[in-house]
Amino acid sequence: xxxxxxxxxxxxxxxxxxxxxxxxxxxxxxxxxxxxxxxxxxxxxxxxxxxxxxxxxxxxxxxxxxxxxxxxxxxxxxxxxxxxxxxxxxxxxxxxxxxxxxxxxxxxxxxxxxxxxxxxxxxxxxxxxxxxxxxxxxxxxxxxxxxxxxxxxxxxxxxxxxxxxxxxxxxxxxxxxxxxxxxxxxxxxxxxxxxxxxxxxxxxxxxxxxxxxxxxxxxxxxxxxxxxxxxxxxxxxxxxxxxxxxxxxxxxxxxxxxxxxxxxxxxxxxxxxxxxxxxxxxxxxxxxxxxxxxxxxxxxxxxxxxxxxxxxxxxxxxxxxxxxxxxxxxxxxxxxxxxxxxxxxxxxxxxxxxxxxxxxxxxxxxxxxxxxxxxxxxxxxxxxxxxxxxxxxxxxxxxxxxxxxxxxxxxxxxxxxxxxxxxxxxxxxxxxxxxxxxxxxxxxxxxxxxxxxxxxxxxxxxxxxxxxxxxxxxxxxxxxxxxxxxxxxxxxxxxxxxxxxxxxxxxxxxxxxxxxxxxxxxxxxxxxxxxxxxxxxxxxxxxxxxxxxxxxxxxxxxxxxxxxxxxxxxxxxxxxxxxxxxxxxxxxxxxxxxxxxxxxxxxxxxxxxxxxxxxxxxxxxxxxxxxxxxxxxxxxxxxxxxxxxxxxxxxxxxxxxxxxxxxxxxxxxxxxxxxxxxxxxxxxxxxxxxxxxxxxxxxxxxxxxxxxxxxxxxxxxxxxxxxxxxxxxxxxxxxxxxxxxxxxxxxxxxxxxxxxxxxxxxxxxxxxxx
Numbered sequence: 034x035x036x037x038x039x040x041x042x043x044x045x046x047x048x049x050x051x052x053x054x055x056x057x058x059x060x061x062x063x064x065x066x067x068x069x070x071x072x073x074x075x076x077x078x079x080x081x082x083x084x085x086x087x088x089x090x091x092x093x094x095x096x097x098x099x100x101x102x103x104x105x106x107x108x109x110x111x112x113x114x115x116x117x118x119x120x121x122x123x124x125x126x127x128x129x130x131x132x133x134x135x136x137x138x139x140x141x142x143x144x145x146x147x148x149x150x151x152x153x154x155x156x157x158x159x160x161x162x163x164x165x166x167x168x169x170x171x172x173x174x175x176x177x178x179x180x181x182x183x184x185x186x187x188x189x190x191x192x193x194x195x196x197x198x199x200x201x202x203x204x205x206x207x208x209x210x211x212x213x214x215x216x217x218x219x220x221x222x223x224x225x226x227x228x229x230x231x232x233x234x235x236x237x238x239x240x241x242x243x244x245x246x247x248x249x250x251x252x253x254x255x256x257x258x259x260x261x262x263x264x265x266x267x268x269x270x271x272x273x274x275x276x277x278x279x280x281x282x283x284x285x286x287x288x289x290x291x292x293x294x295x296x297x298x299x300x301x302x303x304x305x306x307x308x309x310x311x312x313x314x315x316x317x318x319x320x321x322x323x324x325x326x327x328x329x330x331x332x333x334x335x336x337x338x339x340x341x342x343x344x345x346x347x348x349x350x351x352x353x354x355x356x357x358x359x360x361x362x363x364x365x366x367x368x369x370x371x372x373x374x375x376x377x378x379x380x381x382x383x384x385x386x387x388x389x390x391x392x393x394x395x396x397x398x399x400x401x402x403x404x405x406x407x408x409x410x411x412x413x414x415x416x417x418x419x420x421x422x423x424x425x426x427x428x429x430x431x432x433x434x435x436x437x438x439x440x441x442x443x444x445x446x447x448x449x450x451x452x453x454x455x456x457x458x459x460x461x462x463x464x465x466x467x468x469x470x471x472x473x474x475x476x477x478x479x480x481x482x483x484x485x486x487x488x489x490x491x492x493x494x495x496x497x498x499x500x501x502x503x504x505x506x507x508x509x510x511x512x513x514x515x516x517x518x519x520x521x522x523x524x525x526x527x528x529x530x531x532x533x534x535x536x537x538x539x540x541x542x543x544x545x546x547x548x549x550x551x552x553x554x555x556x557x558x559x560x561x562x563x564x565x566x567x568x569x570x571x572x573x574x575x576x577x578x579x580x581x582x583x584x585x586x587x588x589x590x591x592x593x594x595x596x597x598x599x600x601x602x603x604x605x606x607x608x609x610x611x612x613x614x615x616x617x618x619x620x621x622x623x624x625x626x627x628x629x630x631x632x633x634x635x636x637x638x639x640x641x642x643x644x645x646x647x648x649x650x651x652x653x654x655x656x657x658x659x660x661x662x663x664x665x666x667x668x669x670x671x672x673x674x675x676x677x678x679x680x681x682x683x684x685x686x687x688x689x690x691x692x693x694x695x696x697x698x699x700x701x702x703x704x705x706x707x708x709x710x711x712x713x714x715x716x717x718x719x720x721x722x723x724x725x726x727x728x729x730x731x732x733x734x735x736x737x738x739x740x741x742x743x744x745x746x747x748x749x750x751x752x753x754x755x756x757x758x759x760x761x762x763x764x765x766x767x768x769x770x771x772x773x774x775x776x777x778x779x780x781x782x783x784x785x786x787x788x789x790x791x792x793x794x795x796x797x798x799x800x801x802x803x
Contacts, residue, residue: 044312049305053294055312056277057284061267062086064283064315072319076185076264076285077131080141080157080173081105081123081381081530082388085134102130103336104390106530107381108142108169109508110347112159113527113549113602115640115664117172123343124176124184129331131182137322138183138229141386144170144217145233147509147553148193148583149568153477156382156508156528160552161584162599163213164659167220174225181325183228183318186221188266190214190248191577192233196477196569199268202236205577211687211694212581215252222257228321229262232281234269243269249280262314267385274303282311333391341394341532345539350547350603351513351523351555357500358522359543359605360460365407369454370397371494372464372487372504373418379466379506380533384474390531396464396504399538411458413451416486417444419468444486451490455498462541463491463520466506477569481512481559488516495519504537514557514596525549543605548638548664550602550708554584554595561595563587585709586655600642600659600708606633606669610641610713615703620721621681621696626674627705627714631667638666641675644709645683646702654686657704679703684720691725698722729799731792735780736773738795743802747795748777755786 044052051067059065059073066073078084083102105111105123114120131139143154147161159166174184191203191214205214221227230253232242242248243265253259264283270276273290274297297303350358360368376397381387397412404410455461465487471478482488495501503520505511508528517523524547529536539545556562563579570576582590585599612628629639641664646657661677684701685694698721706712727737729744738744777795780787 044309044316047312049295049298049308050291052305052308052312053291053298055315056273056282056294056308057291058287061286065287071316072323074137074315074319074322075135076138076140077134077136078140079386079388080139080143081107081111081127081386082390083127083130083134083136083139084386084388085136099387099389100134101389101391102134103331103333103340104381104388104393104531105340106344106347106533107156107386107508107528108159109156109552110527110529110533110549111173111343112165112169112347112552113349113525114343114346115165115550115552115662116346117168119343119346120169120172121176121179122339124173125179126176126331126336126339127173128177128180128182128325129328130336131177132180132325132328133330136182137325138185138318139177140185140187140231142170142173142184143187144221145188145190145192146214146217146583148577149477149562149564150481150510150553150556150559151478151568152193152509153195153472154382154384154474155510156472157386157474159217161554162552162659163216163220165552165662166217167224168662170217170221171225174221174227178225178228181322183322184225185229185231185264186218186227187231188233189218189230189253189263190233190242191237192235194477194569194575195475196575197573198475199234200236200573201570202239202574203577204238204574206580207689208687209577209580213583218253219257222253222259227261228318229264230259231264231266232269234266241269241271243281244272244275244279246279254280262318277307277311278303282314337392337532340530341536341539344529344533344536345545345548347527347529347549348536348540348547349525349527349549349551349601350540351525351597351601352517352520353522353603353605355521356605357460358502358524358541360541362403362408362542363405366459367409367411367457368400368404369411369413369451369458369461369494369498370400370464371413371415371451371454371461371490373414373416374466374506375400375412375462375464375504375534377418378534379469379528380530381528382472382474382508383469386474393531394534396534396537399535400541403538403542403544411454413454414447415451415463415490416447416484419470448486448490448493452493452497455494458498460500460502461494461498462502462504463494464504464506465491466526467508467511472508478509481510481556483511483516491516491519502541504541506533510553510555512558512596513555517596525551543635546605546635546637547602548604548640548666550600550640551597552599554588554599554709555597556588557594557596561588561593581655586658589709590652590656595710598708598710600640600706601711602640602708604633604637604639605635606631606637608632608637608639608667608707610705610707613703613705613714613716615716615718618678621684621723623679623703623718625661625677625679625703625705625716628672628674629665629667630672631669634669636666636668638664639707640664642706642708643677643679644704644706644712645679646704646715648702657702657709659709675705681720681723685723691727693725694723695725696720696723729796731778731796732776734774734776738777739773741799744795744799747798747802751786751791751795757783757785 084099177184567578643661644657663675684696688695738748
């Protein structure tokens with residue numbers, strides 16, 4: 034343990050200039066310190082590996098020259114593991130490396146929602162679902178902070194695209210914000226208590242998040258109880274004074290505008306106490322990280338093995354017709370490995386999270402090392418792979434695999450060589466995916482299709498080889514509908530980090546069963562995506578016109594067909610679900626359990642998913658929503674019990690009029706299944722609701738008054754004194770229905786006794802009684 038250097042910090046004794054300096058960084062990666070009292074802190078990307086700037090680097094952002102560290106799988110892969118415990122171990126490993134590299138705060142995780150598969154930064158985010166994002170994000174934060182290193186949850190909030198990200202206004206209604214885009218942040222803040230939160234670049238409903246008081250203070254601090262430091266994304270501050278007043282504590286990197294803060298305080302436009310509070314939060318952050326465990330180094334091999342485990346856990350087997358996989362590594366067979374990605378792997382996305390790995394496995398090398406002498410492997414590049422890999426400067430003995438050998442310039446030659454190899458093979462394994470230049474921070478994709486030359490390669494190979502396997506490498510969803518019928522098995526490998534190549538070999542050869550599940554739906558085509566008509570917006574605005582119907586909430590509510598549903602994933606075994614039990618544990622609380630049995634031949638892991646469903650003739654909310662999940666490993670014939678807890682919040686929807694969560698009395702359904710479309714068990718439950726009675730006012734409708742426990746008596750008495758009003762009970766049903774929809778105050782001119790004075794008296798009586 035290091036001594037706490039911040040035990041006594043008399044901020045009151047600091048000059049205004051010194052206080053203002055604390056609200057901005059000293060350099061690109063360090064906060065400002067004050068000699069003898071406040072130590073500067075070191076911040077670092079990224080969420081799946083430490084990107085500590087090389088002291089000899091010329092670029093201030095260190096995008097290409099960071100110090101080598103373990104490149105764990107990005108959030109797209111880690112999220113697909115549905116394994117919070119594993120994610121926590123990855124977080125603890127990240128913290129150990131951060132400590133060894135002198136880093137105090139890791140800038141991650143990102144828990145933004147995958148609104149569109151086109152978002153260029155989707156590889157850094159967990160899911161289209163806020164429950165998955167919140168659980169996995171909290172697990173990573175808990176893992177990082179278990180060693181005392183700070184985590185920074187980002188990008189707060191509604192940063193769901195890269196197009197015009199520094200200026201665009203994300204226009205989102207409050208109910209959608211509360212139910213889709215804020216819950217993951219809320220869960221992480223309340224359950225993991227992150228040391229820091231990072232605001233996003235974009236505007237939220239016309240106000241930059243960096244100076245959005247409602248977001249940074251009213252919601253984050255006042256409602257959720259966040260007690261840490263709020264920093265900006267790099268370059269996200271547009272108005273230093275407005276940002277501080279809104280609740281932003283730290284501008285990164287520095288812009289040399291501290292004088293603006295000083296002038297604003299001297300002019301009376303900014304309270305000195307606001308600056309003092311921001312400085313105190315920086316001091317408190319220093320106190321927290323001063324208690325961190327500190328290390329000189331880390332076990333490079335052990336962390337590489339953890340990266341391998343995480344990559345393996347996140348791979349999703351989409352299909353496996355005829356149980357083609359796993360391949361027997363001892364069999365007498367010829368396997369054609371096709372695709373440059375097998376030896377030049379895509380293992381992470383581009384941008385600020387790019388990590389220089391300590392080593393890099395390839396699937397081609399891993400397969401070679403794992404098969405027996407009777408299995409013959411051949412390799413064909415199949416297609417050219419244009420790469421802008423930031424690691425090209427590394428020498429092979431520093432962990433970089435050798436650059437690919439010279440390839441034929443003509444695509445036709447590559448295709449012909451691959452087809453020739455496939456003709457004589459028993460199995461063809463094709464490594465397909467997106468080039469690294471297509472997925473990066475700062476730009477969005479324009480298509481979800483694989484490169485045309487890769488699809489042509491697959492079709493040509495499948496014509497000459499009857500058994501084909503596709504292994505995908507991509508950070509965002511790709512369409513499979515055009516080509517998957519030509520493959521017998523498909524593994525969605527995502528981006529596997531530095532050990533991803535070995536992880537793929539483990540799964541192909543059956544030393545482990547695939548256990549990943551989709552955390553985002555795979556549509557047939559881009560036009561099927563609910564945000565398609567609104568993404569990425571125009572004229573400085575992106576309207577979230579699909580509202581709460583993001584991903585499976587849209588597809589499942591409409592019964593729309595998808596290529597693969599949310600939560601889908603196959604294993605090398607089979608699982609049966611039985612014995613659903615629901616026990617009431619409180620007025621609006623239930624314990625839910627079910628038994629899962631491995632009815633197959635191999636050990637495997639199942640992800641049991643719990644959804645809360647609402648059947649409505651006309652949908653007013655998504656048909657069902659994920660509210661729990663458990664990953665369980667079982668041997669053949671073994672059974673295990675999965676348990677969940679449900680509360681009123683799990684049934685709730687955000688009421689804009691009430692400005693609070695609301696859940697109504699009635700019936701709902703608990704569903705447990707293997708995906709959002711593979712529900713195995715159901716039980717209907719009844720809730721009494723939240724027992725909150727709507728407050729009546731002059732603009733409450735007649736129908737609301739008539740069904741209100743207090744208002745019904747009051748309005749009946751009032752109408753009973755008017756002969757004209759009595760005619761409503763005998764009126765045409767259509768007229769009566771129309772009358773029920775009219776606000777009480779609008780009846781003043783209808784001559785039925787509901788004058789303004791009578792309505793005011795009714796409202797006063799109703800509110801007093803309530």
